[in-house]
Amino acid sequence: MAQADAVPTGTNTTTQSPPGQLPQQREEGRGLPSADNVLEVTDLRKYFPILRGFFRRHVGEVKAVDEVSFHVARGETLALVGESGCGKTTTGRCVMRAIEPSGGSVLFRKRDGEEIDITTLTRPELRSVQQHMGMIFQDPFSSLNPRLTVLEIIGEPFVTRKLISGRRELEERVAQLLRSVRLDPTYMRRYPHAFSGGQRQRIAIARALALDPDFVVADEPVSALDVSVQAQILSLLKELQSELHLTYLFITHNLSVVEYLSDRVSVMYVGQIVELGRTDSIFRQPRHPYTEALLSAVPVVETGKAGRRRERIILEGDVADPSNVPAGCTFHPRCPYVQDICRDEEPQLVDLAGANGSHPHYVRCHFAEELDLQGVRNSPQ
Amino acid sequence: MTQSPLLLSVDNLATHFFSQEGILEAVDGVSFDIHAGEALGIAGESGCGKSVTAQSILRIVPKNGKIVMGEISLFQNGESVDLVQLEDRGQEIRQIRGGEIAMVFQEPMAAFSMVYTIGNQITEVIRLHQDCSQSEARDRAIEMLRRVGMPQPEQTIDAYPFALSGGMRQRAMIAMALSCHPALLIADEPTTAVDVTIQAQVLELMKDLQRDMGMALIVITHDLAVISELCDRVMIMYLGKDVESAPADVIFRDPKHPYTIGLLRSVPELGEGHSQELDPISGSVPSPYRRPAGCPFHPRCPDFIPDVCDVHLPPQIELAGGHSVRCHLYVQD
Numbered sequence: 174m175a176q177a178d179a180v181p182t183g184t185n186t187t188t189q190s191p192p193g194q195l196p197q198q199r200e201e202g203r204g205l206p207s208a209d210n211v212l213e214v215t216d217l218r219k220y221f222p223i224l225r226g227f228f229r230r231h232v233g234e235v236k237a238v239d240e241v242s243f244h245v246a247r248g249e250t251l252a253l254v255g256e257s258g259c260g261k262t263t264t265g266r267c268v269m270r271a272i273e274p275s276g277g278s279v280l281f282r283k284r285d286g287e288e289i290d291i292t293t294l295t296r297p298e299l300r301s302v303q304q305h306m307g308m309i310f311q312d313p314f315s316s317l318n319p320r321l322t323v324l325e326i327i328g329e330p331f332v333t334r335k336l337i338s339g340r341r342e343l344e345e346r347v348a349q350l351l352r353s354v355r356l357d358p359t360y361m362r363r364y365p366h367a368f369s370g371g372q373r374q375r376i377a378i379a380r381a382l383a384l385d386p387d388f389v390v391a392d393e394p395v396s397a398l399d400v401s402v403q404a405q406i407l408s409l410l411k412e413l414q415s416e417l418h419l420t421y422l423f424i425t426h427n428l429s430v431v432e433y434l435s436d437r438v439s440v441m442y443v444g445q446i447v448e449l450g451r452t453d454s455i456f457r458q459p460r461h462p463y464t465e466a467l468l469s470a471v472p473v474v475e476t477g478k479a480g481r482r483r484e485r486i487i488l489e490g491d492v493a494d495p496s497n498v499p500a501g502c503t504f505h506p507r508c509p510y511v512q513d514i515c516r517d518e519e520p521q522l523v524d525l526a527g528a529n530g531s532h533p534h535y536v537r538c539h540f541a542e543e544l545d546l547q548g549v550r551n552s553p554q
Numbered sequence: 555m556t557q558s559p560l561l562l563s564v565d566n567l568a569t570h571f572f573s574q575e576g577i578l579e580a581v582d583g584v585s586f587d588i589h590a591g592e593a594l595g596i597a598g599e600s601g602c603g604k605s606v607t608a609q610s611i612l613r614i615v616p617k618n619g620k621i622v623m624g625e626i627s628l629f630q631n632g633e634s635v636d637l638v639q640l641e642d643r644g645q646e647i648r649q650i651r652g653g654e655i656a657m658v659f660q661e662p663m664a665a666f667s668m669v670y671t672i673g674n675q676i677t678e679v680i681r682l683h684q685d686c687s688q689s690e691a692r693d694r695a696i697e698m699l700r701r702v703g704m705p706q707p708e709q710t711i712d713a714y715p716f717a718l719s720g721g722m723r724q725r726a727m728i729a730m731a732l733s734c735h736p737a738l739l740i741a742d743e744p745t746t747a748v749d750v751t752i753q754a755q756v757l758e759l760m761k762d763l764q765r766d767m768g769m770a771l772i773v774i775t776h777d778l779a780v781i782s783e784l785c786d787r788v789m790i791m792y793l794g795k796d797v798e799s800a801p802a803d804v805i806f807r808d809p810k811h812p813y814t815i816g817l818l819r820s821v822p823e824l825g826e827g828h829s830q831e832l833d834p835i836s837g838s839v840p841s842p843y844r845r846p847a848g849c850p851f852h853p854r855c856p857d858f859i860p861d862v863c864d865v866h867l868p869p870q871i872e873l874a875g876g877h878s879v880r881c882h883l884y885v886q887d
Contacts, residue, residue, distance in 0.1 A: 370838070400778075400817060400820060404832040404834035408832055429822040430822060432822065432825075433830060453828060467751065470750045472777070472783045473782065473825075474778050474806050476807055476818075485758070488755070491719045491721050492719075492749065
């Protein structure tokens, strides 16, 4: 199946790069797929049953995540982007096994090189692996227990895992974590209500980082925050990544944030990946009509700089219902470039790298190579 | 600039909330004018008083709140009414609400009642404000739904709100608001709860409707890009004060107030790439119960002048081109 190809191993990508590309890669530093992938997800599926009636008859399935494959290289940020209902959050949760996937495998590689298939672990085994993963949620007002102090919230993982011998040591570790997220350690005896949204999100980040994870899943970490505070949290996440050598799976609907933070991006539509590749090349020249439409839909501030105005593509209709997916390409009812083949035949996720240049660039579209799509201008004059 | 007749004039409006924690000065001395057919954007972060400003205009301020000062004059047919003086449950304001001035909300699920069809609710609005029969009202409702781009309006009119998708519900709410051809539409975060592609649809729709129906528009949002898409003028609010106000093309090209500059710099901009520098405003919005003395922005301001900004409230300073700013940096002499 083509999906198997959708997990590029780091080695072949490095060999594929033409020499001319190398200086630019070095400049960016991270994001180079190395042989060391923290996460390899293959054919991940999550179907939710639709139950009806008194006997809870099984009448259908919501394909929330369907045959999703990707990898995350050590030290990079992969963004999952898409509209509500596209399965990005479900993917993130399946990867952590916060919910049980219906199929597929999630391979996690620890820092010492040990590989673990997360989908086959028993509960106690899972617990020991989850220590290497952190999770940051969207809403810092509901993700922190209001009845615990900051010390108890951040210290909880140490206590439940019996990793700490005494109170003094616990306080030291928590103080250290608070300092790493730029909060005053003397606040540790306060309760969450005493903090602003941005400060709470810092506390949530400190808790996610408590056990020194390699891999952090951040699910819309700035969407609930005020505009002026969003930038603080984004810069903090970027700084922490380089300080602690973190690998991020960043789930968001905000394309400007994707561009700012991620090395590679995976665009999802109705449970499937429709485009996956390096953020800069996808944003400069998308290959899937949905990506093009998403990029053009983002409102921009008219600063009066020349060339900012882009022609806007307005998609017809709504996102398809994942319990009743259209035949053929799932995007065809809204696609401005639709042809007959799109209505009948489902496109596969194909790597365009051969045609396009160096880096793997996967697209699920029959006409990916023919269409000349519009991206966002990278350097306004 | 187009000088169409003045439609609404808000002068020195102050709306305070009285609670056990103290007095919350949600809106404190805000003034602005809207001419017929003009689109004004009110931007600011949570707690800046932008929504309370809208609620004050429609006189739907929650119970513990009170308009303590100011005038809101609505001009219609050559006469002016001060909305502040009206009884908030009286006949007059109820005629204006939904008739002369309509509002769309952020969460369409909360604006519609769950137990009536959307047709039911739209015809109710029409019959309340216009003298017509049930079937005429229904025809007008269908017409309005078609106008906002609802597919198969003859069928969807009998749908319940929960049966519609987010984008369709937003359209239904806009249809309801516009069903009596208001002179002014207030949209409070109209696209915050919907997806990007739906947001693009709704923004396009609002632009078209505003142009075709010649109504004035107040857009309240935290998203400056939405304002840049829709509005002619912008007013930036911070902790109940209007800190800067200017035509849209001026304020985004040449912002003056440090808060406006900070807001614009703290949003990553699409197309600027991976290496763009964000310049976040330090700190966060203080509790409105503990509003800083002097200029409310001074604890976070990079251009803070000691003994000036933390003592005196800056005056409103008029710059060229209809641009006004409330900041000590621009005080002449």
